[in-house]
Amino acid sequence: MSADTDTTQHDDQGPDDQAPQEPGSSTASPVEQDSEVGVESGSARPSGRLEQLEQEGDIAADYLEELLDIADLDGDLDMDVEGDRAAVSIVGAELQQLVGRNGEVLEALQELTRLAVYRETGERSRLMLDVSGFRAARRATLEELAAETVTRVRESGAPVSLDPMSPFERKVVHDAIAEAGLSSESEGVEPRRYVVVLPQ
Structure with missing residues (x-):
C-alpha cells in the first residue's frame, strides 16, 4: 500500500510512534500525525498508566491556565x-x-x-484537548455525515470521497463507517487528507 493511502486497519502513524517535535522540526508534528485508530473506552489499563495519564492532565492544565492568564481569557x-x-x-x-x-x-x-507535556515527562502524549465542547459537537455532526454517506454508498454501490478533514475528524468517520459495516480509507496528503468510503 502506498505511503499516502491508509485504511482503518493500517492508518496514519500517530504520536504513539514518535515523540512530539519542536516547532520547525523536519519531522511531522503530533497534530499532523495524530492517530486515526483509537482505543476502546472500556479497555482496562494498569494503575501506573492511569497515574501517568492523570499526570499528563495536570501538566496540561497548568500550561493552559498560564496561557489563559496571558491571553486574559476566562475559562x-x-x-x-x-x-x-x-x-x-x-x-x-x-x-x-x-x-x-x-x-x-x-x-x-x-x-x-x-509538547509542554513532553518537555516535563519526556514521554510522547496522545492528550486530547477540547474547547467549549467543540469536538463533541463536531463528533455528532461527523457521525451524522458518516451515516448519510453509508446510505449513499449502499444505494450507488460506488465509493464516496468526503471533504478534507483533520486526523481527529477522520478517526470519527472511520469508526462510524466501520460500525455501520462498511470500510473506509484515508487518501491524500495533509492538510488535505480525506476519507473515502468503500462499498462492500
Whole structure:
C-alpha cells in the first residue's frame, strides 16, 4: 500500500510512534500525525498508566491556565481520562478564538499542549484537548455525515470521497463507517487528507 493511502486497519502513524517535535522540526508534528485508530473506552489499563495519564492532565492544565492568564481569557479546566489518553477541556464563554476556523487553532493549541507535556515527562502524549465542547459537537455532526454517506454508498454501490478533514475528524468517520459495516480509507496528503468510503 502506498505511503499516502491508509485504511482503518493500517492508518496514519500517530504520536504513539514518535515523540512530539519542536516547532520547525523536519519531522511531522503530533497534530499532523495524530492517530486515526483509537482505543476502546472500556479497555482496562494498569494503575501506573492511569497515574501517568492523570499526570499528563495536570501538566496540561497548568500550561493552559498560564496561557489563559496571558491571553486574559476566562475559562474553567476539566480533566479526565478517556480510553488510553488524557483529556482536558476548557469551558467558558467567548473562547471561539481558541477554536478558530474549522478547529485549526484548537489543533495547534493541542499540539503545543502535548509538547509542554513532553518537555516535563519526556514521554510522547496522545492528550486530547477540547474547547467549549467543540469536538463533541463536531463528533455528532461527523457521525451524522458518516451515516448519510453509508446510505449513499449502499444505494450507488460506488465509493464516496468526503471533504478534507483533520486526523481527529477522520478517526470519527472511520469508526462510524466501520460500525455501520462498511470500510473506509484515508487518501491524500495533509492538510488535505480525506476519507473515502468503500462499498462492500
